[in-house]
Amino acid sequence: MGGIGSGRRWHFDARKTTSNFRSIDVRHWHRDGLLNPGNQFGWNWSLDGAVTASIHVRVEHRVVRLLYKTRGNGEDWREMDYPVTLESTECNFGGSRKWFICPAWGCRRRVAVLHGGAVFACRTCHQIAYPSQNETAPDRGRQYRKDQGLLPSERPDQDKSQRDATDDAGDQPRTLDLPCPHCGGRLIIIESFPRGCQPRAPPPTPTAGA
Numbered sequence: 001m002g003g004i005g006s007g008r009r010w011h012f013d014a015r016k017t018t019s020n021f022r023s024i025d026v027r028h029w030h031r032d033g034l035l036n037p038g039n040q041f042g043w044n045w046s047l048d049g050a051v052t053a054s055i056h057v058r059v060e061h062r063v064v065r066l067l068y069k070t071r072g073n074g075e076d077w078r079e080m081d082y083p084v085t086l087e088s089t090e091c092n093f094g095g096s097r098k099w100f101i102c103p104a105w106g107c108r109r110r111v112a113v114l115h116g117g118a119v120f121a122c123r124t125c126h127q128i129a130y131p132s133q134n135e136t137a138p139d140r141g142r143q144y145r146k147d148q149g150l151l152p153s154e155r156p157d158q159d160k161s162q163r164d165a166t167d168d169a170g171d172q173p174r175t176l177d178l179p180c181p182h183c184g185g186r187l188i189i190i191e192s193f194p195r196g197c198q199p200r201a202p203p204p205t206p207t208a209g210a
Contacts, residue, residue, distance in 0.1 A: 020128070021115040021116055021117070021126065021128060022045050022053055022115070022116040023113050023114065023115045023116065024043065024055075024100075024113070024114050024116070024120060025112060025113050026086070026098045026099060026100050026112055026113075027097075027098065027112050029057075029064075029098075030097075030098040034057075034059070035059055035064070035086065035098060036059060037059055037060055037061050038059065038060075039058075039059040040056070040057065040058045040059065041056075041057050042054055042055070042056055042057070043055050043056075043057055053068075053116075054068070055067065055068035056068065060083070062085060062086050062087075063083045063084065063085055063086060064083070064084050064086060065081060065082065065083050065084075066080065066081070066082060066083075066084060066120060067079075067080065067081045068080050070118050072118070078118075080118070080119070082103060082119070083103070084100055084101065084103050084114070084120070085100070085101035085103070086098055086099070086100065086101070087099045087101060087110060099111065099112060100112065100113075100114050100122075102114065102121050102122040102124075102125060103119065103120070103121065104119065104121040104122065104125040107121065107122060107124070107125050109122045109124065109125075111123070115128065
């Protein structure tokens, strides 16, 4: 209780997130040398070592064909076989980057990741969010401080009041071990907050003669 995402994530207006969908990433396939025309390979998803889903991929000129079976609740299996266009863009320092063109009707967005449903399509077509988009502002603030090493890791046996006390302790001024690279003095963190957020108490405006 009280952990990351325990707020809006379960609220009635929270959207499904990318973590709820199987996905394919063209960057991984390109990096692993799988996108050469004429190549064929299988792609699996597994849980606890057991395969839970798989697709067959056939690479053609500037296209990959996805072949698999799918069904909804109570429906019969359907054979799926459709092309996904590939595009390349040049990188600033050499090389190229591969993209999928979303195959959903009328979309044509250029994306690196497609998410599976009956058809693999982009995040916008599936109307899904990133997990962080369903988190509350306090959740994001706590995660930011943890990522920056300003909070100790939460323990499963901590209740909400203990986590709040930990957060309050994390907001206390803290002296860093390294000196200032310019003057050699102490570096003190007064408050930490995520990018785009405002400090809880803005520093006082200097007065004349101060």
